[in-house]
Amino acid sequence: MSEGLETEVKTNPQGDPITSAPEAPKAESGKGRKDPHGDAKSQVEVSPEYMFFEAPREREFITGSECAKEAVRRSNVDMSVAYPITPQSETLQLIGVLYGEGYVKEFYRGEEEYGVMSAIAGASRAGVRAFTATAGPGTLRGLEPIVSWAGHRLPAVCMFTCRVVNAPLAIQPDNIEIAYLLNSGMLVFHAENQQDLFDFIMKGFIISEKNDVTLPVGVCCDGFFVTHARGYCSMPDKGFKLPARDPYRGSVPVLDAENPPARLSRDAPVQKSNFMAYNIHAVWQQEVWAGVERSRKYIEKYMDGLLEAQDVDGADVLLIASGSAAAQSREAVRQCKERGIKAGLIKIRSLRPFPTNELRKLCTKAKLIVIPEFNYVGWLAKDVATAIYGFSNAKIVAGPHVYGGMSMPVEMITDEVECGLTGKKSNTVPPSAIMGVADPAAVAEFMKSI
């Protein structure tokens, strides 16, 4: 083939061919041309209750990032700011597609995560519904503005597709970054799968914007396992969308830099620490966490509770997990039952607020609690142990843990159940990560029964 006959191949900056490059628009007379925003314009607002509980749903087999896109499509989002942190997740590229289709009203790429998170703060403070996503080092780079969102009482949803935090640099899944978010004052939900991700994002907007909450929501998932893998997701028709944010119902005035009285919000003491008494800062922090507490009733209403309990009644062993570890634990429970072990699962959906009272009730009679996690530090085990201290005599195994991108074989979990019950030495969990000692006589009796 002669050189002159070769078609031009468009490439990205790395030299890879761009196969999905759109064709240049052809000149048209204008007649019969489809409005690219037509479908978005024809969306119908429905109540959150209808969207979440009544609207017919259709099931699709899609990636977590595509689930996030579909959630945003139906969430009446005004603004999204991107720093895509490819290849961790394609979520924000897909939000860009939504912008092109008119489902998201404003969209641009920030310079980096600090700028992105600051822009989200500005958008939310101005009264619009805002969404962004980040991961790993991006989360940490954006952490200062992220942590300021709660104090500014800014409703927004940020998706954290958890990945390794360097160094060493890697893009594999590991949810250590959630440890940094737990004390930020934002609500933190942890999605187990694609369906959770879809639901938590949409419900997150509604909970975030409740007047007595008025706080940001972090929707976390374990990168790759959820974002890149496909799973079934049931979704309402894309012709529906949630009601728009009503900024005048927030617990703080929206920012309008030109028009009083709203402009007064910029003069609030949040940025005037040199003039603030210690007392106002102290009660301000109390108020942020009071907002977290007030969100419980909305999480109950819209998310069916802060946790999900499966086969807990009469269980000797409880697996407590969140995110992808819940999926592995679900299978571990099944395998334990095949061995005659009475095991149950507690999947924690909401890490902040934390289901303290629920756990105290559910863990009362357990003999052994195993808490698998996809991180080194075991942030969930620490929260669980703190919550149930004095309310349960169970031995608590803070593990098994995998991190740095490792997957968690189900056998790692079932082995810990066996070790926990028999006293056999664990190959995975060090003695220092085992809290409490179950009654040896009870363990012996239990062993006779299986």
Add this chain to the structure above:
Amino acid sequence: MELTKELEDAIVAPGPQGFHPPSAAELGVLTPDEGYGLKFGHVVAEELAMEAMARTMLTRKNATIFPGPLVLWNWNDHAADKARAVLELAAQLPEVLVIPMPDYRPKYPKVEPEEVINPNHPNLTIWGNKIEACIFIGVHCHYANLTLKMIRAGTNCWTSAICAEQGHEDAMFTVRDSDAAKIRRVTAVFKRVREEMGIKLPENGENVRFTGLQSRVHDGKTHTNPLDFGLSVDPESGNAAAFGHKAEHMQKEA
């Protein structure tokens, strides 16, 4: 008062509660559901919360209404109507003070307690006027909550919050969803309780007492009739309605 037993059982008890007491939410008190109010941290029928507000405002010293930006500013027609309703409420309370919270900026170099109350140091206005009972109305919820926490910590003032949204757990008494219609229901309860207690209003209608500063501004007059303040909305004036803040955003019952 007949509140001794209630005070013993109070979760959100009147102050001063100390250097840095836990918030009501930390004590397990959360905002009430629709149709209910809070009384000392316990959920009660909202009528009972209204009655408790009335008795408190009619019996404790230097009772004060603190109107906030949501009724002081001309957001829309309903905000103006709410402002009228607040004046009608004030008209039921003999010797009541009215001190505004017009915005949320800290006041420098010091607050003038006879002029305003401010959410960053509300205790100064409470102390400065020796206020032992108060009602907050029209304050954005975040700032109302800051204020209520600080007052409960450091003063002996019994707090009430008439809230347009979900109510305030840090107030001793609160009702929620308070649009102009509900404020007028509160006023009717205040009138009934006042009459049951045999407390009369001044015949000339001048029941609102000026602070010292307010008196100086009004040529030495000591009292005023709150219903004499004509509130009219100039349709040509700029207001937040132009930016989407419509009356229906504020209306719940009417």
